[in-house]
Each structure stands twice: as C-alpha cells, then as structure tokens.
Amino acid sequence: MKTERAKEILLQLLKIPSPSGQEDRLMLHIMEFLHRLDYDVKIESDGEIIDLVVNPEAELFYEVHVDTIPIRAEPFVRGNIIYGTGASDIKGGAAAILLMLEELRKEGKDLNVGIVFVSDEELGGRGSALFMERYRPKMAVVLEPTDLEVHIAHAGNIEAYFEVDGKEAHGACPESGVNAIEETYKMLEELKKLEPFKAKGEFFDPHIGIQELVCENPVYLIPALCKGRLEARLLPEQEVEDVLDLMDPILDEYTKSYEYTEIWDGYRLEPDEEIVQLAKKAMEKTGLDEFGGMRSWTDAINFMYNGTRTIVFGPGNLDISHTKFERIDVRDVVTASEFLKALNEIYGGSEPKE
Template sequence: MPQQNLEKIWKAVDAERLRRLLVEMVDIYSPSGKEEDIQLYLEEHLHGAGFAIRRQEVDEDRYNLVVPLGWQEPRLYLVGHVDTIGAWDLEDYGARDADGLIHGLGSADMKGGCAAMVEAFLALAEVLPPDQRPPVGLLLVVGEEENGDGSAAFLESFHPPWVVIGEPTGMMPCFAHYGYLEAGFVTRGRRTHSSLPELGHNAVESMLRVLLHLGRDPLFERGNSDIAYSIRELTSSRAGFVVPDRCEAWIDLHLPPQGDPAEVEAALRDRAETAGRLIPDLDLELEFNFAARGYNLEPDNPLARALADIYPSLGLKGGFDAFRSHSDGNLFFEAGVKPLILGPGALEVAHTPDEHTPFAQVLAAAKVYAALCMMASV
C-alpha cells in the first residue's frame, strides 16, 4: 500500500470527531429488535459526509446499512453490529467519558468497533478522490445479539472474500474462532402445596441434580475441559407457595475452533440419559436450538501479512488469538467468507454493568481499519 497515502489517511482520522460519535452512539438505546433509532442516526451521519447508503431490509422497521467506498464490487467489508443486549438489569446505560474510558451499554460490544469503522471511512473519503478509493464496503448490521439475522440477510446476496468484524478483542487479531452450542433443558414434576413437599415432585430439585451430574462429566468439568460451559438461565413455574412442577435451564457451550457441536450435543444427550438412572422419577426434555462450528484460518494470509506491517507503525503489540465467544463470524465463515475478528474493548466487560472500552484502542482501531481497507486495493 502507498505509505504516503496511508500516513495522510491516519492524519485525517479525527480523534474528537470519533469520540463524539462513539458517545452519541452509546447514548442511543439499541437492543436487538429495536435498532431503528441508531440506524437512522448513522445513516444521517454518513449521508452528511457524502456516502451513498443502501438500506437492506431485514424485518419490518429493521434494516442493515450497506455503504460502498469505491466504485468496484467490495472485496472486503468492515462489519459492525449496532444492536446490544437489553438493559433490563441496568439502572444507567448511557455513555460516560472518564479517565480515557468510554463507559456504557454497547461501548465494547460493539459500538466502539462500529464508531472506529465509520471514522475510518470518513478519513479514507477525505483523503482519496473517488477514482482512487479501494474496493471496500462498510456493513452495519442488526440482530447479532439474538440470532444474527442482519448478517444472514446480507449473506443471501453478497459473499465478499474477506470481512473484518469489530468485536472486542483488545485489538488482538483473531483468525480463529470458537464454535457454539445452545442447549435447553426442561424438568417436569408434580405441583403440591409447599408445606407438603413429600406429596409432590420438585422440578427445581431434579434440575439441580441434572446440572450437577452434567458438571461432573470430564467433558464439561470447568477448569479441566477446553469447552467453556456456562449455565445462562434457570427459571421455574411462578405459582406461589407450591412445589414447582416445571424448571427450565439454558446452557451456553463455547467450543474450541476444532470442536464439533454435533459431537458435544451427542455427549450431552448421553450424559442426560444416565441421569435418569440416578434421579428418581426424572422427567427431562432436551432442546438444541442453535449451533455453529468454529474455524481456524491459516495465519499466512493477506490480512495477517498487512497487520504485521501496520501494528509496529502504530506501536501496537502483535500476535494472534482465537475469539472465544459466538459472533457473526461463524455465519460468514459457514457461507464461505473469511472473517477476521478485530476490535477495541475487552470481551470480559461486555454484557456487564461496568462495560467500557479504552478510547485509545478505538482510535487505534480506526487507523488499523483504514489501513486494511487500503490493503484491498493492492
């Protein structure tokens, strides 16, 4: 890539403009299914900078924003999801800028990455005349926190060779990605008055015994297995002062890149089958709604080689990692698109009351994204 152009583009990255954009994005509440306000804001922001923007319908009042930079078919897309989890357990989810950190719901997952991508496009457009702009696009999708319906809609029509997805990786490039399996368990019992438990069958007690039995399997034993096994939800029937007759649990399983979700599902079913011999009168139902395979891209690829040049120039630490969570990267890979997961912020603070992202990483991300876009023209 022409070094002179790249240095001009990096100088055009405006830190204060980027900071304002991120703070305003975090202040817009945009849980999955209610993304229209933030898409309208971003559409206006990009339209004001002269970009041609196409709405790609996903559902009623829900759409992706597709923004080409050059006139050629994009060979690389910067991909960000604008939705967040719901704020049902948070008292304050707006933005707070303090001590170099931008706090607030979605600041790490992944409005920091989205803001950096938008700023990268603004800098590229300011420096490069239209006939010199690389064949890249910006894709701002909805629905990632639920079922990835925004990216799925995009993939019905487009299959670029590469995408860069700005999930929070602490700016560590991830060419490998964990797989994912969602498992649902339901136990049923017999309802009685809570003062007479011996006359009923407690579905919660049965569920707790099932979960303990699962946890003792070496495949799911925390600390000794390479599978990240997390009980996400546990609920029971809400009738008052009774022995509960129903209990439901949802379990997230994040599998290493080489793991096979079908094999893990079979192991869960086998283990649950043995629970019936240990738990009296067990009535257990299993459900597997969602699975995604992981992947491991070869590190000898054009983006990895470009990053080897870019990172030292920006004073960033190099290396590669595997993205441990689920993301739209799994969908893109399954569709034959090569995804790089790379963005500001830390996964461990995402979805927490203390969610935040270091602004220095957001600024660095904008420059890295711009440089990767320039690589697409080589």
C-alpha cells in the same frame, strides 16, 4: 485531536438507543454521517431488517452490528472512558469505522474495502444473514469487542432450553419428594464430567453451564419443576454433533423435555491465509501483536458458513459487555480505527504486500 473526535462520534451513537428491532434511527444517523462524507450508501432490506452497505463490489468487508441488548445503562463520560449499553458491544467498533472513513476523506485516500452496518446481531443474526444472501465477499473483518486482539479462531456453541421435573412434597419433608433444583444440578455435574468439557484450548477452554433457571415455589414445597437454559462453549476443533451425542443421554435421563435452540461449529484460520497475513501486516504497522479466539457467537459464523474467510477484531472488552458496567476506553477506539485504516491501505496496494 483524534481522541476527542472519536469521543464525539461514539457519544452520538450511544445517545441514539438501538436495541434489536429498533435500529432505524441509528441507521438513519449513520447514513447521514456517510452522506456528509460523500460516500454512496446502498440500503439492503427484507422489510424488517436493514443493512447499510458502502463499496458493495469490494472483496474485503468490514462488518459491524449497530443493535444492542435492551438499555441497561445510559451513556456518560469519565475522562477517556465512555460508559453505557453498547459502548463496548459494539458501538465503539462502529465509531472506529466512521472515524476511519472521515480520516480517509480528509487525507484524500481511497476506500478499498467494503463496509456494512447490520441489524439484529444480538437476537438472531438476521442482518448478517441478509447481507450474505446478497453478497459473498472473499474476506471480512467482523467488529466485536476483542481488546484489540485479532481473533483467528472462533468457539462453537450449543444452547438448550430444558425442563427438569421432580415430585412435590411439603417443604419440611424432603425425603418424600424429588427436588427439581437438586436434580438440575446433578444433571449439570454429569455434563461437566464429559470429556469435551475437560479439554484445554489455546485461546480459551470449553465450558458448559446454566445461564437461566426458574423454579417457581409460591408455597412451602419441595420444588417439582425447573425450567432453564444451558450454554456450552466448544473449542474450534470440537465437532458439535460429537458433543451432542454425549449430551443427549444425560438430558434424556434428567429432563422432562429439552430443545437445542442454537448449534454451530467453531473454526480456526490457518496462519498462511490471506486475511491473516493482511491483518498481521496491519498489526505491525499499528503496534498490535496479539492473536486470540472469540468465545461468543458473532456474525463471523454467518460469514464463514457462506465461504467468507473472517477474522474478528475490535475495541472493547467482552467480559463487561452486556453488563450494567459496560464501558470502553476511547483511545482503544482510535487504535482500532488506525488498524482498520492500515488494513485498508495495505489491501489497496498503497502499502507493500511483500
């Protein structure tokens, strides 16, 4: 039964911890899995990063990262639901690919697409960058948790670390000091008023917020310094440089210092593009019907920046990924595998392209 086999494959992946920088054991497990199926595996490495490539000459690639955030929850099973760090992001997607490859061998069918398992997505995206330095496929499917939606749009992003200073005073004398925490929230309110963050999008809305804030205050004082991290999500059509021009004056006014650490534009694919049309046919074949947009950074950005037309797709839910409650329905892993298999067959010509 496919569901039980998918469960076995995913649990094997989850039982091998693979936080970013510690992917070696899991890569070895995947390589051995592929060798048992008699697939040739090419190892790409720069001495630090490891990628595994199957069918390197292909023009359509399936890409999935095998690293996770540091382990927050150990794997366990409750019926068809599998819990654990990486279950949703994105070892469920890796399991879907492995299940597809196993099914193709059993059925004696060809692998028409390329497969790449990459490292370091959660930290710096160096695995996909290394792959794109050495390969330039025409199209790609990047596996990420999308709730089985095919994402044809991708958010842009701005990340900034900042320091906001104030003025120390005794905690009972707020009128004599300047509260750095309050100044930080004033800054955030000003940023939220900017026109780009009041826009509406088709798949998601833009957003700006504080995701880290440290204000040490070991004695009873009005806090004089806050350090933190801002994250801004942009619509695919919003230009990052235009938004930065609006943010800079506010950050100049409120912060002691700030540094942009991540900046990228989003994108949206057109309905008539080949990868979208191929995906649509595979969706029809497997009963999927939802298009969407990816809200988080993914390796798709590295692919698109290098000219590879890329959709994002996978089992799992982005909202609960990275949380202590991360989990996935193994039946969605099977559905994802069936979609990938259908796309492989359509692309290879065993299904009519019309």
